[in-house]
Amino acid sequence: MRGVSQSKMMVQGLEVELLRKTVKHLRLKVYPPDGRVRVSVPHFVSDEEVRAAVLARLSWIKKKQDHFLAHPPTPVLEMVTGESLFFWGKRHSLEVVERQGRHEITIQDGEKLQLSVHGATTTENRLRVVNEWYRSELKQRIPPLLSRWQPVLGVESREWGVKNMQTRWGSCNICKKRIWLNLQLAKKPLQCLEYVLVHELLHLLERYHNVRFYNLLDHFLPSWQQSRDLLNSRSER
Numbered sequence: 001m002r003g004v005s006q007s008k009m010m011v012q013g014l015e016v017e018l019l020r021k022t023v024k025h026l027r028l029k030v031y032p033p034d035g036r037v038r039v040s041v042p043h044f045v046s047d048e049e050v051r052a053a054v055l056a057r058l059s060w061i062k063k064k065q066d067h068f069l070a071h072p073p074t075p076v077l078e079m080v081t082g083e084s085l086f087f088w089g090k091r092h093s094l095e096v097v098e099r100q101g102r103h104e105i106t107i108q109d110g111e112k113l114q115l116s117v118h119g120a121t122t123t124e125n126r127l128r129v130v131n132e133w134y135r136s137e138l139k140q141r142i143p144p145l146l147s148r149w150q151p152v153l154g155v156e157s158r159e160w161g162v163k164n165m166q167t168r169w170g171s172c173n174i175c176k177k178r179i180w181l182n183l184q185l186a187k188k189p190l191q192c193l194e195y196v197l198v199h200e201l202l203h204l205l206e207r208y209h210n211v212r213f214y215n216l217l218d219h220f221l222p223s224w225q226q227s228r229d230l231l232n233s234r235s236e237r
């Protein structure tokens with residue numbers, strides 16, 4: 001068994017990281033955030049074969065790199081004055097005020113989001129305060145939406161909650177009739193919360209994303225595609 005050997009190669013001005021290891025096939029990947037290109041190949045594949053494989057996929061690589069440039073990763077917030085926070089689709093500038101007493105968030109003049117915390121509070125703690133605030137705002141908005149939509153759709157959830165999720169806006173456990181809504185929805189326009197809620201409630205009528213499901217969605221919430229696009233746009237993080 002041979003180990004891993006690493007080298008670099010230039011292909012038409014493109015820098016490629018070459019990793020020779022015990023794999024079966026050549027594998028080419030482009031990595032975010034800057035579009036680094038890496039090729040993993042079996043030991044027996046020659047440099048010329050690698051070069052040809054990269055050349056053959058050059059336009060695909062360029063497209064990937066352009067995509068990463070156009071969609072930079074969400075910057076990590078440090079929860080300091082001057083940063084932007086979104087709330088119901090609107091950008092608010094954050095002002096951190098250090099003081100004794102209860103941690104608190106208030107919106108000043110509908111514009112500034114003021115976070116009052118103790119001086120020694122860590123970034124992590126500030127983020128927790130903000131997230132708990134988002135959670136409580138969502139928890140105020142969800143019950144009226146449920147009372148409005150459940151009779152219309154003819155379904156009833158037994159339980160619902162708010163959870164910070166990485167990959168989904170909402171989920172529905174059909175057996176338990178339990179709905180989870182993503183905490184991040186508080187950053188998006190309110191119509192997005194409504195769309196996700198209706199979507200999840202509809203799963204109590206139709207489990208799968210099939211024609212019947214989308215017919216129901218079209219019928220009850222004709223504007224759902226607009227909300228979905230807003231949800232997936234990068235403008236509000």
Ligand SMILES: [Zn+2]
Nearest residue numbers: 199200203209
């Ligand atoms: Zn679904």
